[in-house]
Amino acid sequence: MGIQTETVTTTKTGLREALKRFWKPYSRIPLLGWLVGALAAVLLELIVGNQFGRLLGMSKAPALLGLVIIMKTPLLIPSALAYVLVIYLLPAGIIARVGTSLANRAAAFLYQANTGLSAIIHLALFYAVLHLWSNLSDYRLLVVKLTLIAIIITLSLNVVNGYMGEFSCSHPGFLALGAYAASIFTIVLFVNENRFGDALLPPALGPFLFPIGLILGGILAAVGALLVAIPSFRTRGDYLAIISLAFMFIVLSLFNNLEFVGGPRGLSNQPDYANLPTVFIWTVLAVWIINNFVRSTIGKALNAVRDGELAASTMTVDTRRTKMTAFLFSAFWAGIAGGLFAHIIRYINPGTFGIRKLAEVLAMVYLGGLNSVAGSIVGAVGFNLMGEALRPLEILKWIIIPVILILLMIFRPTGLIAFTELDPIALLKPKAMTNEGGDHVAA
Amino acid sequence: MQSFLQNIVNALQWGSFYALIAIGYSMVYGVLMLFNFAHGDVFMVGAYIGFFVSSGLLALAGTGAIALPPGVMLGLVLVLTIIISMFLNSLVGMLIERIGYRPLRGAPRASAAITGLMIGIILETGNLAIFGAQRLSFPALIESTTFQFLGVSITNKKILIVFVSILLTLALHQFIRRTKWGMAMRAMAFDFVVVPLMGISINKIALLTFAIGSALAAAAGILFGVAYPVLDPYMGILFGWKAFVAAILGGRGSILGAMLAGFLMAFIEIFSVMIFPSTMRDLIVFSVILIILTFRPHGFFGEPYSAQMRL
Numbered sequence: 001m002g003i004q005t006e007t008v009t010t011t012k013t014g015l016r017e018a019l020k021r022f023w024k025p026y027s028r029i030p031l032l033g034w035l036v037g038a039l040a041a042v043l044l045e046l047i048v049g050n051q052f053g054r055l056l057g058m059s060k061a062p063a064l065l066g067l068v069i070i071m072k073t074p075l076l077i078p079s080a081l082a083y084v085l086v087i088y089l090l091p092a093g094i095i096a097r098v099g100t101s102l103a104n105r106a107a108a109f110l111y112q113a114n115t116g117l118s119a120i121i122h123l124a125l126f127y128a129v130l131h132l133w134s135n136l137s138d139y140r141l142l143v144v145k146l147t148l149i150a151i152i153i154t155l156s157l158n159v160v161n162g163y164m165g166e167f168s169c170s171h172p173g174f175l176a177l178g179a180y181a182a183s184i185f186t187i188v189l190f191v192n193e194n195r196f197g198d199a200l201l202p203p204a205l206g207p208f209l210f211p212i213g214l215i216l217g218g219i220l221a222a223v224g225a226l227l228v229a230i231p232s233f234r235t236r237g238d239y240l241a242i243i244s245l246a247f248m249f250i251v252l253s254l255f256n257n258l259e260f261v262g263g264p265r266g267l268s269n270q271p272d273y274a275n276l277p278t279v280f281i282w283t284v285l286a287v288w289i290i291n292n293f294v295r296s297t298i299g300k301a302l303n304a305v306r307d308g309e310l311a312a313s314t315m316t317v318d319t320r321r322t323k324m325t326a327f328l329f330s331a332f333w334a335g336i337a338g339g340l341f342a343h344i345i346r347y348i349n350p351g352t353f354g355i356r357k358l359a360e361v362l363a364m365v366y367l368g369g370l371n372s373v374a375g376s377i378v379g380a381v382g383f384n385l386m387g388e389a390l391r392p393l394e395i396l397k398w399i400i401i402p403v404i405l406i407l408l409m410i411f412r413p414t415g416l417i418a419f420t421e422l423d424p425i426a427l428l429k430p431k432a433m434t435n436e437g438g439d440h441v442a443a
Numbered sequence: 444m445q446s447f448l449q450n451i452v453n454a455l456q457w458g459s460f461y462a463l464i465a466i467g468y469s470m471v472y473g474v475l476m477l478f479n480f481a482h483g484d485v486f487m488v489g490a491y492i493g494f495f496v497s498s499g500l501l502a503l504a505g506t507g508a509i510a511l512p513p514g515v516m517l518g519l520v521l522v523l524t525i526i527i528s529m530f531l532n533s534l535v536g537m538l539i540e541r542i543g544y545r546p547l548r549g550a551p552r553a554s555a556a557i558t559g560l561m562i563g564i565i566l567e568t569g570n571l572a573i574f575g576a577q578r579l580s581f582p583a584l585i586e587s588t589t590f591q592f593l594g595v596s597i598t599n600k601k602i603l604i605v606f607v608s609i610l611l612t613l614a615l616h617q618f619i620r621r622t623k624w625g626m627a628m629r630a631m632a633f634d635f636v637v638v639p640l641m642g643i644s645i646n647k648i649a650l651l652t653f654a655i656g657s658a659l660a661a662a663a664g665i666l667f668g669v670a671y672p673v674l675d676p677y678m679g680i681l682f683g684w685k686a687f688v689a690a691i692l693g694g695r696g697s698i699l700g701a702m703l704a705g706f707l708m709a710f711i712e713i714f715s716v717m718i719f720p721s722t723m724r725d726l727i728v729f730s731v732i733l734i735i736l737t738f739r740p741h742g743f744f745g746e747p748y749s750a751q752m753r754l
């Protein structure tokens with residue numbers, strides 16, 4: 001008689017088991033499949049969204065995935081949920097599931113053919129989804145654009161706060177420097193108005209030279225970061241926090257006093273160059289470059305400086321150069337984000353970049369998770385969506401959001417998704433086909 | 444020369460506020476190694492508590508239940524206001540410690556900093572929600588009389604403010620130096636880990652630290668209300684951050700340092716306005732502080748080494 005091996009099956013609760021069984025076929029859908037499903041859902045919304053919304057009792061399609069409606073008129077909660085289910089979840093889920101094998105084959109083909117091509121196709125699909133979704137209303141477009149630059153800001157702050165472990169309060173200052181520099185660039189060169197005189201170059205050239213303006217803003221912010229980086233050589237921790245705070249107040253005060261950029265009244269008339277493709281491309285660039293930065297040797301050096309500066313310096317890490325690079329790199333991207341911000345809102349004044357902005361950017365980083373690119377994205381998107389969803393509650397919004405963050409700090413002090421690496425190439429792979437019941441050991 | 448002396452008097456008054464608030468920051472930082480970014484808003488809450496207490500006391504006095512000459516009555520109201528508000532605000536501070544900071548005792552300090560910022564926002568927004576955006580007017584608790592001394596006009600309000608703040612600081616200093624609780628606080632500032640091994644409850648000392656800091660902030664709030672009788676929910680922000688910088692400038696955990704740094708900042712502010720355009724005040728103050736911190740990063744009375752990094 002042979003040895004009988006028994007399968008040890010743990011008894012799970014019925015609900016959890018049922019959920020796992022439900023999700024199983026969906027876990028085989030590659031990213032490509034989900035993107036196509038989302039595209040289908042968004043197309044459906046474009047065609048029948050408004051009518052369906054009216055059918056359910058709302059005046060039109062809900063503005064922000066139904067979140068705002070839920071807060072504003074609780075009676076319409078079932079309608080909003082029904083809308084989300086029928087217009088978004090069902091089409092996306094069904095199309096993605098039905099096309100699983102096709103999507104997997106396509107993903108595998110693309111992946112083998114050329115990973116770059118695969119990435120571009122995925123990004124193009126994602127952009128199409130965003131573009132079509134935001135087509136429905138200006139409000140959606142604004143939310144999408146602001147969320148995208150929030151991702152850039154959060155990523156750049158995470159480089160210093162998360163990967164290098166400093167507590168840097170200077171980010172609003174970098175945002176301000178980038179915003180003002182890019183604004184002055186575009187206004188002086190491309191806009192006829194009374195403060196700076198006539199446009200120096202034909203306005204048609206504007207959108208093409210806009211990246212140069214953004215980069216100039218980034219460089220100015222990086223130069224400003226020197227004021228924070230150089231003292232950081234001698235100090236760490238708390239004193240660096242003070243120095244960065246002093247830097248922020250100095251920048252704020254500087255712009256408040258510079259009459260030629262408007263002083264406290266601010267600067268407006270920025271041309272409308274920050275359209276969705278531009279913002280999307282810059283966000284993708286930021287995510288790609290920052291992700292590569294933190295996964296490279298210098299990213300490891302950042303972690304080393306955080307975990308033990310003395311030990312790192314004995315292990316051939318040039319701590320000064322690392323700190324300098326981290327601050328300047330982070331400030332550069334913050335400057336870019338500031339420039340984009342200025343051209344989306346098309347009005348900036350020093351008050352925008354004060355303590356409230358500092359609290360917001362810190363909240364986004366710590367909400368999403370330190371030392372993690374995925375966490376920064378989640379934090380930026382989550383914070384912005386939460387802010388927009390809670391907007392109908394007006395003043396209560398700024399009580400609920402801090403409470404949520406405090407609870408988060410108590411139960412997950414490093415954030416939702418912390419200390420994880422993001423491998424974008426892995427996202428492009430097809431999901432492996434597993435057998436039904438393949439995870440049980442046969443007796 | 445006259446305006447120079449006048450500015451010195453003004454700076455002493457202005458510096459008293461910074462000093463009292465900075466001491467609260469410095470104490471919490473020294474004993475608990477964390478920044479209580481909500482402290483500026485605790486100052487604001489103290490001022491509002493003072494507003495309500497003094498209004499209530501004045502109404503009580505107005506009923507004529509107790510017969511005292513008006514000057515003495517007002518003085519009594521002022522003293523009682525300060526004492527009662529300090530007590531009530533210390534409860535607020537202890538509540539903040541218990542709810543916001545105690546669960547984060549072992550967490551990375553950055554999380555505590557974020558919590559502090561959030562608590563500050565909750566206090567501001569709560570105030571805005573409850574009392575609306577209209578500014579409140581602090582009742583007059585002192586009849587203002589002006590003395591002329593060497594060509595400098597000094598009001599009794601200014602004397603009171605400087606006097607009360609120095610008195611409170613000295614009282615605190617004696618408390619820290621001579622009582623057992625004070626010794627426990629000094630011990631915690633010196634070595635956080637060993638203190639519970641010696642039978643001292645960290646929770647109690649933390650509550651006490653926050654209580655004292657918040658009480659001082661309430662005193663600062665009431666004195667501010669006496670000098671500038673307009674209260675609004677956001678009055679604590681700029682004061683809080685500047686006092687925070689002053690606390691760091693004074694050195695970790697050093698009360699004397701915090702007081703000196705608070706007065707120094709006030710002096711720089713007032714005298715920079717004398718020479719430069721007044722809009723550049725913040726710019727100059729923070730630039731000077733940046734320069735000081737670049738060359739002496741640990742502040743006036745702090746230790747030169749970067750102490751246990753409890754990140």
